[in-house]
Amino acid sequence: MPIRLTSHSADFNERFNAFLAMKREVSADIDASARAIVDDVARHGDAALIAATKKFDRLDVAAGGLRITLAELEGAVKACDTATLDALKFARDRIEVFHRRQLPKDERFTDAAGVELGWRWSAIEAVGLYVPGGTAAYPSSVLMNAVPAKVAGVGRVVMVVPSPDGKLNPLVLAAAQLGGVSEIYRVGGAQAVAALAYGTATIKPVAKIVGPGNAYVAAAKRLVFGKVGIDMIAGPSEVLVIADRTANPDWIAADLLAQAEHDANAQSILITDDETLANDVARAVEAQLTTLPRADIARASWNDFGAIILVKSLDESVGLADAIAAEHLEIITADPEGLSARIRNAGAIFLGAHTPEAIGDYVGGSNHVLPTARSARFSSGLGVLDFMKRTSILKCGPDQLRALGPAAMTLGKAEGLDAHARSVGLRLNLP
Amino acid sequence: MPIRLTSHSADFNERFNAFLAMKREVSADIDASARAIVDDVARHGDAALIAATKKFDRLDVAAGGLRITLAELEGAVKACDTATLDALKFARDRIEVFHRRQLPKDERFTDAAGVELGWRWSAIEAVGLYVPGGTAAYPSSVLMNAVPAKVAGVGRVVMVVPSPDGKLNPLVLAAAQLGGVSEIYRVGGAQAVAALAYGTATIKPVAKIVGPGNAYVAAAKRLVFGKVGIDMIAGPSEVLVIADRTANPDWIAADLLAQAEHDANAQSILITDDETLANDVARAVEAQLTTLPRADIARASWNDFGAIILVKSLDESVGLADAIAAEHLEIITADPEGLSARIRNAGAIFLGAHTPEAIGDYVGGSNHVLPTARSARFSSGLGVLDFMKRTSILKCGPDQLRALGPAAMTLGKAEGLDAHARSVGLRLNLP
Numbered sequence: 001m002p003i004r005l006t007s008h009s010a011d012f013n014e015r016f017n018a019f020l021a022m023k024r025e026v027s028a029d030i031d032a033s034a035r036a037i038v039d040d041v042a043r044h045g046d047a048a049l050i051a052a053t054k055k056f057d058r059l060d061v062a063a064g065g066l067r068i069t070l071a072e073l074e075g076a077v078k079a080c081d082t083a084t085l086d087a088l089k090f091a092r093d094r095i096e097v098f099h100r101r102q103l104p105k106d107e108r109f110t111d112a113a114g115v116e117l118g119w120r121w122s123a124i125e126a127v128g129l130y131v132p133g134g135t136a137a138y139p140s141s142v143l144m145n146a147v148p149a150k151v152a153g154v155g156r157v158v159m160v161v162p163s164p165d166g167k168l169n170p171l172v173l174a175a176a177q178l179g180g181v182s183e184i185y186r187v188g189g190a191q192a193v194a195a196l197a198y199g200t201a202t203i204k205p206v207a208k209i210v211g212p213g214n215a216y217v218a219a220a221k222r223l224v225f226g227k228v229g230i231d232m233i234a235g236p237s238e239v240l241v242i243a244d245r246t247a248n249p250d251w252i253a254a255d256l257l258a259q260a261e262h263d264a265n266a267q268s269i270l271i272t273d274d275e276t277l278a279n280d281v282a283r284a285v286e287a288q289l290t291t292l293p294r295a296d297i298a299r300a301s302w303n304d305f306g307a308i309i310l311v312k313s314l315d316e317s318v319g320l321a322d323a324i325a326a327e328h329l330e331i332i333t334a335d336p337e338g339l340s341a342r343i344r345n346a347g348a349i350f351l352g353a354h355t356p357e358a359i360g361d362y363v364g365g366s367n368h369v370l371p372t373a374r375s376a377r378f379s380s381g382l383g384v385l386d387f388m389k390r391t392s393i394l395k396c397g398p399d400q401l402r403a404l405g406p407a408a409m410t411l412g413k414a415e416g417l418d419a420h421a422r423s424v425g426l427r428l429n430l431p
Numbered sequence: 432m433p434i435r436l437t438s439h440s441a442d443f444n445e446r447f448n449a450f451l452a453m454k455r456e457v458s459a460d461i462d463a464s465a466r467a468i469v470d471d472v473a474r475h476g477d478a479a480l481i482a483a484t485k486k487f488d489r490l491d492v493a494a495g496g497l498r499i500t501l502a503e504l505e506g507a508v509k510a511c512d513t514a515t516l517d518a519l520k521f522a523r524d525r526i527e528v529f530h531r532r533q534l535p536k537d538e539r540f541t542d543a544a545g546v547e548l549g550w551r552w553s554a555i556e557a558v559g560l561y562v563p564g565g566t567a568a569y570p571s572s573v574l575m576n577a578v579p580a581k582v583a584g585v586g587r588v589v590m591v592v593p594s595p596d597g598k599l600n601p602l603v604l605a606a607a608q609l610g611g612v613s614e615i616y617r618v619g620g621a622q623a624v625a626a627l628a629y630g631t632a633t634i635k636p637v638a639k640i641v642g643p644g645n646a647y648v649a650a651a652k653r654l655v656f657g658k659v660g661i662d663m664i665a666g667p668s669e670v671l672v673i674a675d676r677t678a679n680p681d682w683i684a685a686d687l688l689a690q691a692e693h694d695a696n697a698q699s700i701l702i703t704d705d706e707t708l709a710n711d712v713a714r715a716v717e718a719q720l721t722t723l724p725r726a727d728i729a730r731a732s733w734n735d736f737g738a739i740i741l742v743k744s745l746d747e748s749v750g751l752a753d754a755i756a757a758e759h760l761e762i763i764t765a766d767p768e769g770l771s772a773r774i775r776n777a778g779a780i781f782l783g784a785h786t787p788e789a790i791g792d793y794v795g796g797s798n799h800v801l802p803t804a805r806s807a808r809f810s811s812g813l814g815v816l817d818f819m820k821r822t823s824i825l826k827c828g829p830d831q832l833r834a835l836g837p838a839a840m841t842l843g844k845a846e847g848l849d850a851h852a853r854s855v856g857l858r859l860n861l862p
Binding site: 081087097107109111116117119122124125140171208222225226228229233235251254257258261262288292293294298322340344345346349355356358359360361362364366367370371373376377383385390391393394395396398400404405408410411412414416417419421424426427 | 512514515517518519521522525528529532538540542546547548550553555556569570571602638639653656657659660664666681682685686688689691692693719723724725729753767771775776777778779780781782783784785786787788789790791792793794795796797798801802804806807808809810811812814816820821822823824825826827828829831832835836837838839841842843845846847848849850851852853854855857858
């Protein structure tokens with residue numbers, strides 16, 4: 001049974017905090033194994049990568065066979081259902097339109113002292129995109145990672161995807177082609193992350209690695225962080241629905257289950273000021289579970305981590321939503337915009353009864369790679385800026401150096417950094 | 432002696448790559464000790480924090496004494512030299528003006544299908560600022576971290592700074608006050624990072640931790656990453672100067688030494704197409720070292736990690752600069768703008784003979800917290816966006832859901848996520 005909390009009960013704060021602190025994922029201590037694999041690939045390159053691929057994916061491949069050929073790619077695309085390909089293209093185009101608006105502007109200005117200041121943005125030269133194999137191989141995620149990289153102007157987008165027993169998902173390959181991926185290699189796990197970070201004879205290194213993966217992939221990403229950039233470490237997914245009496249309980253139940261079916265560690269939460277709705281949603285969830293293909297997973301998630309929180313007034317939902325800092329927040333109330341404006345912490349907000357989160361997962365255009373496990377308090381969804389970096393620019397002439405120099409010299413000396421002061425003083429003939 | 436490379440020698444590529452791969456910092460394996468400290472503070476709060484402070488900083492303090500009082504702060508400000516305080520204020524104001532321009536705009540648009548899309552930015556609610564104790568306690572760094580946080584709109588900026596044997600640097604406290612820091616605690620090391628991340632009875636937790644620190648601090652930041660956000664892990668600092676025959680060798684030597692005096696692991700590199708300049712700079716460095724207070728540190732850095740690279744044409748410097756991806760890049764040539772426009776990887780660029788890096792360190796206005804150790808290939812200097820996060824927004828009405836829904840259902844089914852498809856289908860009366 002999901003947790004039921006009521007905000008006006010005496011122990012609410014205590015129970016709500018315990019709910020927030022609940023760990024949904026036990027992180028296995030696999031750092032040592034991941035480190036051994038990463039070190040091996042860093043030292044022995046292709047040989048280590050091939051050995052690990054044989055061991056973990058049961059795939060015997062020579063260096064020359066690591067890269068997926070254009071013929072394979074075209075064959076995969078042909079194998080795909082036309083309607084699905086069309087839907088992927090539709091999604092790709094919408095994602096591209098949305099992300100083009102995230103392209104940042106360079107800045108250059110001259111201040112009152114005549115100092116020229118500013119910054120410029122540039123794309124990262126090469127980015128690695130990790131794509132999981134097996135059941136978690138989502139073509140939509142390939143688009144969500146590749147398209148912003150291409151919009152940013154990344155030249156090389158290098159995808160790695162494990163092919164356990166030689167099997168690959170054609171839709172994943174089709175999405176890679178639609179998304180503009182430059183190179184694809186049939187490797188996965190910590191070994192693929194290491195190959196991207198350190199490079200091998202076959203795979204040239206990249207400067208940043210993005211994309212979700214299992215515990216080994218996450219551990220390897222942490223290990224190579226610094227050598228290359230990484231994106232966030234994705235945790236189990238969650239949705240928070242805030243609804244009032246105007247909401248349709250069947251629709252909300254479907255949304256809660258769409259989250260729950262991802263993963264037994266996923267979390268679905270409803271906050272409402274209407275007890276009837278709370279009860280109707282709970283009943284609808286049970287009813288819909290009976291006909292859901294992934295009912296086992298969804299039921300485990302709902303029973304272990306699901307929650308229905310009854311509040312006296314939706315005003316209370318603002319603070320609760322900020323504390324939960326949900327990856328996905330649906331607001332299905334009479335005035336969703338008004339409530340939305342008051343909430344600070346959420347990865348993405350879906351407004352009104354006709355915006356189920358699944359639209360954002362696939363075809364809305366916004367990114368579905370979003371901060372999980374309360375990290376929306378401090379981080380953002382994936383976007384174009386994640387594939388760019390900013391270089392600041394400063395330019396003084398003699399007059400500007402005379403205006404700014406003395407203060408810089410004072411601070412340099414105060415910090416005991418005399419060569420700093422001297423580098424200014426020499427130019428100004430100051431001691 | 433610094434390394435001397437000439438781009439037209441037969442073994443240049445090999446030697447340049449070895450130079451790039453050179454490790455300047457041996458990372459001690461202190462993860463286990465850092466983890467023990469972090470776990471202890473996470474479990475036992477103030478008691479563990481106080482015990483660690485007694486052990487590592489030799490400071491016996493009760494929970495009530497952890498926070499630095501307003502009276503102490505005002506006393507510290509009074510103890511500071513007026514000229515230095517004025518220089519700090521001058522720096523603070525310039526940093527604020529520059530960073531205000533980084534405030535991002537929210538976006539909201541309606542596409543051809545009538546779908547409303549966009550995003551909004553909000554400040555992180557509470558941020559921790561780590562400030563090292565001892566010789567590396569730089570008031571300028573306090574400003575560089577605190578001012579962008581305040582500009583972003585962060586409500587609580589919580590500073591931690593160790594006071595070994597009870598000693599604090601008054602200028603650091605003065606900078607904290609000028610920078611708008613909300614709370615200051617006299618704790619440091621992994622224990623301070625843990626207190627900020629997990630909170631104690633005395634220190635309320637924050638959502639993100641920024642600022643430089645020693646190996647224990649860096650290890651602790653890696654450990655709490657995910658629970659809270661962290662900034663980049665700062666490595667040893669570096670400068671690359673690209674100069675031609677128009678440059679003054681004494682000025683360049685001073686700039687190379689300003690970098691070298693930071694740390695024996697710092698790195699100063701000159702690339703020039705003029706052999707006379709190369710030799711004059713090498714001589715000037717030796718001459719200036721004889722009168723430099725921190726000559727021992729600067730000499731060690733210059734001899735162990737310094738480099739002079741002679742190229743046939745400055746065109747070659749573009750590729751080399753991108754490979755080096757320097758934290759600081761000075762361009763002192765006849766056409767610095769022209770060369771700058773061709774270089775992609777650098778933390779900050781200082782244009783022309785009258786823009787020594789020390790101006791950017793203190794009073795230019797741009798941030799001096801910049802990506803080190805080649806990480807300018809994939810990351811940016813600290814800025815206002817590091818203290819904010821973006822929430823994406825999506826809003827469909829019935830017509831828009833009818834337009835987008837079928838493609839979302841197709842993709843949901845293709846990914847085996849039937850509840851996703853159902854959450855759309857229920858609303859559209861589609862199977």
